[in-house]
Structures are given as structure tokens and as C-alpha cells.
Amino acid sequence: xxxxxxxxxxxxxxxxxxxxxxxxxxxxxxxxxxxxxxxxxxxxxxxxxxxxxxxxxxxxxxxxxxxxxxxxxxxxxxxxxxxxxxxxxxxxxxxxxxxxxxxxxxxxxxxxxxxxxxxxxxxxxxxxxxxxxxxxxxxxxxxxxxxxxxxxxxxxxx
Numbered sequence: 001x002x003x004x005x006x007x008x009x010x011x012x013x014x015x016x017x018x019x020x021x022x023x024x025x026x027x028x029x030x031x032x033x034x035x036x037x038x039x040x041x042x043x044x045x046x047x048x049x050x051x052x053x054x055x056x057x058x059x060x061x062x063x064x065x066x067x068x069x070x071x072x073x074x075x076x077x078x079x080x081x082x083x084x085x086x087x088x089x090x091x092x093x094x095x096x097x098x099x100x101x102x103x104x105x106x107x108x109x110x111x112x113x114x115x116x117x118x119x120x121x122x123x124x125x126x127x128x129x130x131x132x133x134x135x136x137x138x139x140x141x142x143x144x145x146x147x148x149x150x151x152x153x154x155x156x157x158x
Contacts, residue, residue, distance in 0.1 A: 001071060002069060002072070003027035003028070003071075003073070003074060004028050004030055004070045004073050005030065005074040006030045006032055006074065006075055006076070006091070007031060007032065007074075007076035008031070008032040008076070008087065008091075009076075009078070010045065011137075013078065013137045014078050016141070017105060017140060017143055017147070018074070020147055021147060024144075024147060024148060025156060025157065030065045032061060032088075034059050034060065034062075035059075035062055036059075036060075049085045049086060050083070052087070053085075057086060058090055059087040059091070064091075064095065067096070067097070067100070070100070071099075071100060071101060072101045073095075073097065073102050073103070074104075074105065075088065075091075075092070075102060075120065076105045076106070076107075077104075077116075078137075079108035079113070083115075083116075084106075089120075092123045092124055093123055097126070099126065100128070102128065102130065103154065103156070104116060104117055104120055105134075106132060106134055107135045107136070107137050108135075108137065109137060109138075111134070112134050113133065114132070117129060117131065130154050131153070131154065135147075
């Protein structure tokens, strides 16, 4: 398996999860960087994100990764106000993920990733989208066990 971990982290929480996945799997890291950064204030960030989703705003990125050599793409993101941020969905649309295995993971206060997985499946119908892993930001420093169990369930590691 040649894997790339594409992640977005506004506060560093999702980065910690991505780094733990890298440590466990040996996959490479790639940070998604929208051209326009999101606000540091969480409530305003949610407002901007909800507005982007409502209007289906296309989000631009400073660059996109070359994923040709990868068969597995991890997608890591925070869940803001119970939703997948619009820029994550736009990022997926910009890549040719046909035939790739997509493994989503998220960080949030308490929102499960299940709805986001369904959104990703709709955006990537020609890809294998696995079950996701929901990580609570308050417990991110002890995320190794749930990540290992999830990766074992997906047969990414033994």
C-alpha cells in the first residue's frame, strides 16, 4: 500500500491525528491549504463554512498533490457545526480519485463522521470509501489506540 495522508487542520488537532496515522502506517503527509485561510474564531469559522456550503462556493487551494503514485488516500478534517467543511468536498472534487481507496478521519467535539463518509461517497463514486474514524479533540493526545483499532479493522495494519 502506498498511501498519502491529506489533512486540513485549523488549530493543530487534526494535524496530531494525521501525524499519528503517519507514525503507524508510514504514509506521507500533505497539508491542504485553501488560498483564503479560515477565521481563528470558531463561531465565525462555522458561519463562513455554512455560508460556503449553502452557496456551494468553489474553494481554491494554493496547490494540489500529485496522487498518481498512491493507491490509498487518507482524508483528515475537522467537522465544523456538524458538517464536513466545504473546502474538503471541493478538494476531493479537484483530484482524480478514480480507483483509489479513500480512508476518511475527522476531529470534532462530539460529531460522528458517518454523515461525512456519505458525502465523500457521493463526491467520489468511482472510489472505494471506507468507514471513517471519529476522534474527539479533547482526547486527541490519547488517540493511538482508537486509530490502531480502526486501521486494523480496515486491514491497513495487522
